[in-house]
Amino acid sequence: MSLKGKVAVVTGASRGIGRGIALQLGEAGAKVYVTGRDPKNRHVDSELPTLEKTAEEITERGGQGVLVYVDQSDDSQVKALFEKVASENNGRLDILVNNAFSAVYAIAENSAKKFWETEPSLWDELNNVGLRGYYVTSLYAARLFVKNNSGGLIVNVSSRGGSSYLFNVPYGVGKAAVDRLAADTAHELKPFNVTVVSLVPGAVRTELVIKLVDEEKFHTELPPEELKKRFHSGETIEFPGKAVVALATDPKVLEKTGKILKTADLGKEYGFKDIDGREIPTY
Numbered sequence: 084m085s086l087k088g089k090v091a092v093v094t095g096a097s098r099g100i101g102r103g104i105a106l107q108l109g110e111a112g113a114k115v116y117v118t119g120r121d122p123k124n125r126h127v128d129s130e131l132p133t134l135e136k137t138a139e140e141i142t143e144r145g146g147q148g149v150l151v152y153v154d155q156s157d158d159s160q161v162k163a164l165f166e167k168v169a170s171e172n173n174g175r176l177d178i179l180v181n182n183a184f185s186a187v188y189a190i191a192e193n194s195a196k197k198f199w200e201t202e203p204s205l206w207d208e209l210n211n212v213g214l215r216g217y218y219v220t221s222l223y224a225a226r227l228f229v230k231n232n233s234g235g236l237i238v239n240v241s242s243r244g245g246s247s248y249l250f251n252v253p254y255g256v257g258k259a260a261v262d263r264l265a266a267d268t269a270h271e272l273k274p275f276n277v278t279v280v281s282l283v284p285g286a287v288r289t290e291l292v293i294k295l296v297d298e299e300k301f302h303t304e305l306p307p308e309e310l311k312k313r314f315h316s317g318e319t320i321e322f323p324g325k326a327v328v329a330l331a332t333d334p335k336v337l338e339k340t341g342k343i344l345k346t347a348d349l350g351k352e353y354g355f356k357d358i359d360g361r362e363i364p365t366y
């Protein structure tokens with residue numbers, strides 16, 4: 084229980100990578116605030132897991148799961164989240180994971196098109212929650228970190244799309260900006276011993292991506308069978324979570340601040356494997 088007594092926030096944790104990270108933080112003993120949109124305000128796919136389930140499972144694994152409905156594109160809801168975290172924990176916050184992402188369906192729907200064949204709104208779908216949302220969430224978290232002056236860790240979930248073409252133009256541009264957000268917030272937060280990194284998973288077997296890949300909803304440069312093979316042999320959603328726990332328990336983590344870190348490289352460095360026992364190769 085190496086994170087017992089620590090307070091974490093994971094955005095977008097009802098499914099996918101956010102859910103996997105939240106579960107691993109819970110397993111390590113942390114109190115984890117998990118966010119997602121209120122199901123009353125959106126279409127819910129009954130085949131996918133829920134935020135309620137994530138919060139319960141964190142507690143079952145030995146941590147404390149706290150569910151907060153937050154739309155990460157609504158600044159006032161994000162502000163209220165951090166007021167709640169501060170008031171319930173004497174101002175304490177140790178870990179923020181920026182992960183909420185609203186565009187997996189939009190990526191699939193537009194995957195056969197070049198950027199000039201899509202509508203300008205695709206940019207907003209990709210980058211309102213997944214980039215601007217990361218910035219606003221970092222801003223309110225940083226106010227707590229700076230006030231406490233007892234260090235902290237921010238992990239921005241990013242993608243290899245930040246360094247080379249993947250899916251579409253706004254995806255790659257947004258991810259490159261997520262990486263730069265980590266570097267520049269790291270610069271300003273370093274005097275307060277707050278570490279900020281960009282975390283790059285490989286292909287991840289998320290519930291939604293597997294469903295859409297199996298339904299052949301993605302049209303990429305890879306043939307459908309190759310794409311299926313790539314995602315079905317990918318990391319589990321908890322492998323990036325193991326990476327976050329390794330960083331959060333590393334006393335020298337500040338040496339990594341501002342960097343882009345691949346989950347597979349962290350597995351090798353810290354000596355952890357995926358939850359199914361596999362060693363994950365770097366993509």
Ligand SMILES: NC(=O)c1ccc[n+]([C@@H]2O[C@H](COP(=O)([O-])OP(=O)(O)OC[C@H]3O[C@@H](n4cnc5c(N)ncnc54)[C@H](O)[C@@H]3O)[C@@H](O)[C@H]2O)c1
Binds near residue numbers: 292
């Ligand atoms: N799936 C992969 O293989 C893979 C690989 C590398 C990087 N990534 C990155 O990981 C991140 C997460 O992707 P994922 O595949 O887990 O996506 P996902 O769609 O499975 O999960 C996204 C989460 O964000 C939540 N969310 C969406 N809009 C929200 C909003 N407005 N407010 C609050 N929560 C909201 C969803 O409910 C969900 O819990 C993305 O940045 C993605 O680019 C994914």
